[in-house]
Amino acid sequence: MENQNIENIQFPKDLLDEVQRITSLFPEGKQKSALIRVLHIAQAHFGYLSAPVMDYVARLLLIQPIEVYEVATFYSMYDTQPVGKVKLEVCRTGPCMIEGAEKLVSYIENKLGIKDGETTEDGIFTLKTVECLGACGYAPMLQAGEKFHEHLTEEKVDVLIEQYRLNPVANYMGQE
């Protein structure tokens, strides 16, 4: 994933098929509608959205690179800078705050030795505070990859950090 040379930016066959499938969900000439989802796929595959990755996506969808940059920098889920293999995204909005999200963030910061927005030296974890993820009744919570971890306690955080440390990639894409 480290190699961001433009020649090496290429989706494998299965992902190209997936891009094809997503594009076909929209009428002809409206393939730009696939952009947001294709960027999710690109980010999961290449680790983050570097300029060459975005240029590649622009070529796939037959749009201008600036159209991709504009979108990639607008939405908060996209990373245009390298991040760890596992992003721990802790919700800090309203209901999560009153259920102790701030303490949870401090706990993770101390445990991993990083601050909000930073990545551990081993490149495994990035800690990121995010706004409401729609889990207000199950607070506090964090999202890792696609997975929601809810009703968190310090003990539960210990366990899941250990799990992700042992198997970061598989869990990153994991689902319940």
Add this chain to the structure above:
Amino acid sequence: MSRKLLLNNVHVEGIHTYDVYRKNGGYAAVEKALKSMTPEEVVEEVKKSGLRGRGGAGFPTGMKWSFIAKPEGVPRHFLCNADESEPGTFKDRYLMEKIPHLLIEGMILSSFALGCEQSYIYIRGEYMYVLRILEKAIAEAYQNGWLGKNIKGSGFNLDLSVSPGAGAYICGEETAMIESLEGKRGNPRMKPPFPAIQGLWQRPTVVNNVETICAVVPIVNEGGEAYAGVGIGRSAGTKLISAGGNINKPGVYEIEMGITVEEFIYGDQYCGGIKNGKKLKACVPGGSSVPILPHYLVCKTAEGTDRLMSYESLAEGGFATGSMLGSGGFIVYDEDQCIVRNTWNFARFYHHESCGQCSPCREGTGWMEKVLHRLEYGHGKIEDIDLLWDIQRKIEGNTICPLGDAAAWPVAAAIRHFREEFEWHVKEPNACMTRNYGLVTEKIFEKVNA
């Protein structure tokens, strides 16, 4: 006992699968509509039902549907807004995760009613796992002939798919959602033209919330009149409430509109009362953007009557003493919570989520966050409170889309009802860092004479 129209089968084992959903009466409404109803009749039933948009605005759904333009030869689109992002709200996620086929059934009915053959569910990117659940359910629906060409021999064609966002609250605004679905930044559009005339790809488009669309299923099954008979007055039907905060039983509840707020907060079948035996301090009844109510205006109106869980009753008293049902994101605060901190937290949220397109919201949300931060951390000045009031006033009503209002209202309401707590933060900067203010004293409101 409250009636359930959406969640009646939610606890049936395997209800997320096609077979179990079908066995429990699923797709009967589509069968009925395709066999025995015209699209206009479906629209008529929805009008009769009195169903109002469940995403927050509460606009009558049937009326919204009747606005759609039908120019010859131009495709129309029906879109589901599953960009649920209003802090306090998590009901759509629950519906989609537990009973995905209910949404699909509602999508088929609505698309049929509006004559749309290509419909999309726009879901927030963070709900990617829910998107996968929906895609699986959609594939099942195709396999069983409920989607695709000539559905069940009716001649009606429908393609349905799901498209994600990627982290932007603003995409819950329908024109921003349309922009996002076109693969662009989520900048709301100037209105007019409204989506019903020029929406997705400039074609006539209707956008409805997940819960609204699901409600079309019982409406078609039981008839609009039967639905209108549930609930109270113009608050017809049931509403999903996402309950969170300092309560014993947070979660998603389907209520018949018209039960009292008191029953909802303290009743055992709902929130089960305030956690740890604490006292109620405040409540945000409809998602972070609606005005916060102090404890003495939560269960009773300023008139002293029982406040009900309905569009009208929660709004009674206007913004002076009332709030809004909004999206049904019900956040309860106990006596230990700090209103200044909570207001700062919400202001940070809106600052983070402003698209930046129009100047009052782009510049004003950040300014409010900074002033609130200063107040919360004991560096505020007494003039800051009036300054905040003035900034929110200059944002409200002056922006392209309702995000400006959504950012302004919580600040205005907090100052309106909790000014003394804000003042205390200025006067007691050390105390405010170590303890909370507690309950505010009740203000006496002049009775409005008829």
Add this chain to the structure above:
Amino acid sequence: MSEQIQQIKVTIDDQTIMVDPGTSILSAARQIGGNVVPPAMCFYSSLKGSGGKCRTCLVEVSAGSEKDPRPMPKLVASCSTNVMDGMIVKNKTSDRVIDARKGVVELLLINHPLDCPVCDQAGECSLQDLAFEHGASHSRYEFERREFDQIDIGEYIKLHMTRCILCYRCVYIANQLTDNREHGVLKRGDASEIGTFIENSLDNDFIGNVIDVCPVGALTDKTFRFRSRVWYTKPMDASCSCGKCSGNAVVWMIGDEIARVTARKDKYGEVKEFICNDCRFNKKELSDWKIEGPRQIDRHSVISANHYEKAAPIHTPLLNKA
């Protein structure tokens, strides 16, 4: 000729005018002219999609139309709201409008560097004019202002993002005049910025027009940068034969030298004929141009303050007695 368009009536600040259906309130106000005209920082007649963003042109509609005379509850953006027959609009006569506009100006200025003394746009800046008319004498904003690095986007254009008010005009013009837009709005909220993401030079033949449509000093002409205060230059209508554009421009002179070249703007600062980069950046010799005579500048520049007589010959000293 038999089909005549049925004109409709609109009243703005007690002045009534008949306009074509589909006319915006702002455009109707401009047809009346004078004080009735709301300010506009982002709207630009010829740029499709522009308008609605800056909120400085908000007006009050006190009667929606003859048929439905109810007032509109919110102030509306006059640039993107069309008039209806019998509509009554209040601009300067509405306290609500004046108050809201003052608020918008304050918000536009909280992160503006206020570096007018060293800004090339000073003297012909829409924000400066707006602040003069509606701004407060001091700011209530006590926090650090947002700052961006200055960057060169190409050989001739300087982007000073800190001054930008995000009107999007430069984005729309690139969409409209060039084939492949290379710059756009990046990030969001108050972190939004105009940029190319990766260092990129904008070198389309017409990209120089972003300078002319920029209402503030965010996009400036590097060939003119810091050469002179604009009010010490003398604008002359000039033309040349150009294969790419009409060749109709304004040359801004210091003595016998051409200090800069711009397109011709109308009294609302709008360009009707966009010029090419060649004319703008490379034709700086008097011999490149046929000088037609002094340029009448109506409103959008300090030059409008009659610093020279209309019929003055080319070589008169700059500051004539008025």
